[in-house]
Amino acid sequence: MDFSRPFLVLFTLTVLSAGVSTAAVETATDPETGLQSWHLRDHDFSLQLIQRLPDQTRAFFLARGFNQPIADQIATSCVLQAIGKNTSHAPDGSTIEYNLADWRVRFDGKTQGIKLKSQWLQQWAREQAASPSSKIAFRWATFPSQQTFEPDGDFNWGMISFGLPPGSVFDLKVQWRQNQQPRKTWIRNLQCPSDR
């Protein structure tokens, strides 16, 4: 068995996490794909954000009936794969709630919201540009805009589009409620994947 690869991954993870200003966020790089990921664990909430290559996202939406211009538009809007999870367990577990509309992106000296799925759907409704079946796939493949996770196993996967050009580096303010108590933290230096 070759122990060197996992050792290198662990080493990379440790070194990179030491460089992140928010202590609760770990950063890792997949040694095979080179894709980066960020993992926040704080107050019973776990959030992983994983880079997706624009080609991956483009292929996913083309396969679900989007035309090339719209698939390109989504693919180049800084799409990351998100996995949100309630890490607590009964009997002392927490209820975790979030609303993506509360999250903030800081990029190039400006602060803005995430590009929400409702904004995409409104845009396509105006342009009459996407078929009903492709919009269904988009709705369910994207990370829920609002959710409540209960203890003992609740989690979701889904894509989040941050509405930034490929290769952009930005900070993200993540907000959630733990048993109604507001929590927030910044994930620094997130990087949109390049369109290579």
Next chain:
Amino acid sequence: MSIRSLIFASPLFRLFWLGLVLAAVSGNSLAAKQSLTPVAGKPPAPAFSLKDMDGETHRLSDFRGKAVIVNFWATWCPPCRAELPSMNRAWTNLKNDDVVMIAINVGEDEDTIFSFMGDYPIDFLTLMDQDSRVIGNWPVKGLPTTFVVDPQGQLIYRAIGSREWDDPNLLEMVRQLNQKK
């Protein structure tokens, strides 16, 4: 002997790996702690009428008097794919207990589902919600989401995200609903 061989052969390095393995095992046992969330107020499960892969129509009301597990899923959804084998094993355990298990596919056609089932066999009832009208009536925000409906047609439990459905604790929660009817 190279430095690399010296490091990998050293007792300290082996201890380090033993620690990692133990950490992984304890992590898995924590991950295995799972349950279903009781649905507040036990609202009536929204009615539906959907076709299966053979074109036959099924209504939720057809199953009144039995506990029903209703799972919303799609073929492209990684956690949905992850839980289907355990749902199939759970079905093997539950099918003689007057429990109904239904997988409602969201937004896909029967060719897509049929080809997917070549790799992920589903032995229980699979229905198609192609225009997503049914999932829109249920309190679902992400896939997969699974509900347990009691024999009186009320939403009793909910799970957001995948579960290991052949977990005896989960199966017992479902079986108990039939004992209460």
